[in-house]
Amino acid sequence: xxxxxxxxxxxGDASLxxxxxxxxxxxxxxxxxxxxxxxxxxxxxxxxxxxxTLPAAFAAGMxxxxxxxxxxxxxxxxxxxxxxxxxxxxATPPAAPDIDAxxxxxxxxxxxxxxxxxxxxxxxxxxxxxxVALQDRIGLVDLQLSAARNPSTTVGLWQQRITLLQxxxxxxxxxxxxxxxxxxxxxxxxxx
Amino acid sequence: xxxxxxxxxxxxxxxxxxxxxGELAAFETIYRRFERAAWTLALRLTGRADVAQEVLQDAMLxxxxxxxxxxxxxxxxxWLRKLVVNEALMQLRHDRLHVIELFDETHADDDxxxxxxxxxxxxxxxxxxxxxxxxxxxxxxxxxxGYTHLExxxxxxxxxxxxxxxxxxxxxxxxxxxxxxxxxTPCTIGSTTTA
Numbered sequence: 001x002x003x004x005x006x007x008x009x010x011x012g013d014a015s016l017x018x019x020x021x022x023x024x025x026x027x028x029x030x031x032x033x034x035x036x037x038x039x040x041x042x043x044x045x046x047x048x049x050x051x052x053t054l055p056a057a058f059a060a061g062m063x064x065x066x067x068x069x070x071x072x073x074x075x076x077x078x079x080x081x082x083x084x085x086x087x088x089x090x091a092t093p094p095a096a097p098d099i100d101a102x103x104x105x106x107x108x109x110x111x112x113x114x115x116x117x118x119x120x121x122x123x124x125x126x127x128x129x130x131x132v133a134l135q136d137r138i139g140l141v142d143l144q145l146s147a148a149r150n151p152s153t154t155v156g157l158w159q160q161r162i163t164l165l166q167x168x169x170x171x172x173x174x175x176x177x178x179x180x181x182x183x184x185x186x187x188x189x190x191x192x
Numbered sequence: 193x194x195x196x197x198x199x200x201x202x203x204x205x206x207x208x209x210x211x212x213x214g215e216l217a218a219f220e221t222i223y224r225r226f227e228r229a230a231w232t233l234a235l236r237l238t239g240r241a242d243v244a245q246e247v248l249q250d251a252m253l254x255x256x257x258x259x260x261x262x263x264x265x266x267x268x269x270x271w272l273r274k275l276v277v278n279e280a281l282m283q284l285r286h287d288r289l290h291v292i293e294l295f296d297e298t299h300a301d302d303d304x305x306x307x308x309x310x311x312x313x314x315x316x317x318x319x320x321x322x323x324x325x326x327x328x329x330x331x332x333x334x335x336x337x338g339y340t341h342l343e344x345x346x347x348x349x350x351x352x353x354x355x356x357x358x359x360x361x362x363x364x365x366x367x368x369x370x371x372x373x374x375x376x377t378p379c380t381i382g383s384t385t386t387a
Contacts, residue, residue, distance in 0.1 A: 016363065017335040019308035019316055025197025025232045028245060033223055036252055037216060043257075 099151070102158035109165035116172035127171055134168045197228035203268040211259045219256050226269065230276045236336070237280035237329045239321045244280075251279040277337065281347055284325050307370035319369040327362035334359050 123131055141161045148154045203222060210218035227248070234247035254275050262271050308316055320328055326348070333339040333347070334355070344355040 013335070015306045015309045016366070019306075019311070020320075020332065020336050023236075023313050023317055023320075025228045026235050027197075027228055028231045028248065029241065032227070032245065032248055032252075033220060036223065036249055037220070039249070039253060040216065040219075040256055043253075 099154055099158060102155065102162065106158055106162050106165065109162055109169065113165055113169045113172065116169060123171070123174075127174060131168060131171055134164050134171065138164045138168070197232060199226065199229045199233075199269040199273045201225055201229075201269055205264070208259070208262065208264070208268055211256070212262070214256075214259075219259075222255075222268075222272075223252055226272055229269075230272065233273065233276050233337075234280050236320070236332045237277065238283055239323075239325060239328055243283050247276065247280045247283055251276040254279070273337075277333070277347070281329065284329060285348075307367055311370050315370065319366055322369055323362050323365055327358050327365065330355055330358040331362040331366070 138161060141157050141164065145154065145157045145161070148157055203225070207218055207221060211222060230251060231244060231248050234244035234251070235241060238244050238247060251272075255272055258275075262268060311319070320331075323331065330344055330348075333344050334341070339347070341352040341355040341359075345352045348354065
């Protein structure tokens with residue numbers, strides 16, 4: 001009895017498998033190749049942009065991080081004495097090399113942001129609003145820089161400018177990061 | 193045997209090497225060769241043309257970007273087929289797989305005649321598309337792709353009991369869906385999804 005049932009089940013399985021396999025192949029309604037090729041090209045551009053710009057940005061960030069304690073030390077006030085000295089001599093070099101380093105870093109960040117702005121993926125509405133807000137704040141810092149006389153204020157403003165540029169750069173990278181993100185749980189499925 | 197539209201095609205090692213170097217032209221050749229097979233598999237597993245389109249795109253994109261991971265110890269077509277299966281199941285898990293329809297737990301009548309033996313392909317295609325996602329995918333993976341229950345369970349992240357019960361339920365439901373069709377209106381229902 002069991003043999004007969006098993007045989008019947010196997011025959012039924014085999015006939016179902018045969019029927020399913022006999023279903024004709026389908027053809028997609030539209031040619032997906034142009035879109036696929038375009039996606040591949042876009043991703044190549046993005047990957048290049050990210051690979052070329054991220055190390056530079058990282059290096060600039062690292063340099064700034066390493067230099068920052070020194071910058072703070074050199075500009076931090078032994079306040080009364082220093083101020084007194086400055087006011088008496090009117091010729092204190094206001095930590096000029098440090099400001100130069102900050103200006104150079106700021107230029108690097110600005111160039112990076114401009115490259116991303118020019119060649120990168122378009123920002124969506126929310127990101128665009130954030131970008132405009134950041135640019136406005138950078139403009140305000142520039143205005144303050146043009147009026148700043150105190151070296152410590154100047155250093156602080158340059159640092160602020162660099163931070164804003166970094167935020168702007170990261171904002172431009174967001175579309176790429178989102179595009180390449182997939183839930184990690186999917187990766188285990190590809191295992192051949 | 194006509195292998196067009198199936199994964200039973202060989203890919204020349206030289207073509208695979210060109211793909212692994214990132215040559216888009218080589219990839220287009222491979223894409224064109226497997227487009228129908230990948231699309232059909234995606235459609236059978238997901239049951240929806242729009243989702244299948246997405247699966248086709250994403251699986252092929254992964255094939256291009258991960259071509260260097262292909263070690264050549266299995267046929268390229270099998271590797272590509274696995275990418276499509278993975279992508280399709282991923283889509284199902286993302287979108288709709290949580291909706292696993294509960295069937296009547298009564299056992300199928302094993303002595304009943306197999307209605308699919310008499311159903312035309314369009315009718316069977318329609319019935320297949322009316323199965324719940326998980327059941328349809330398990331049925332297809334088991335009977336057509338030759339997956340074992342253990343492999344199916346791993347793909348779904350479930351137990352082998354899940355695979356077995358889904359298969360039994362899908363078969364029972366398919367019987368129900370096809371029985372009246374086979375008796376009443378054989379060979380009359382058209383389909384828009386098959387070529």
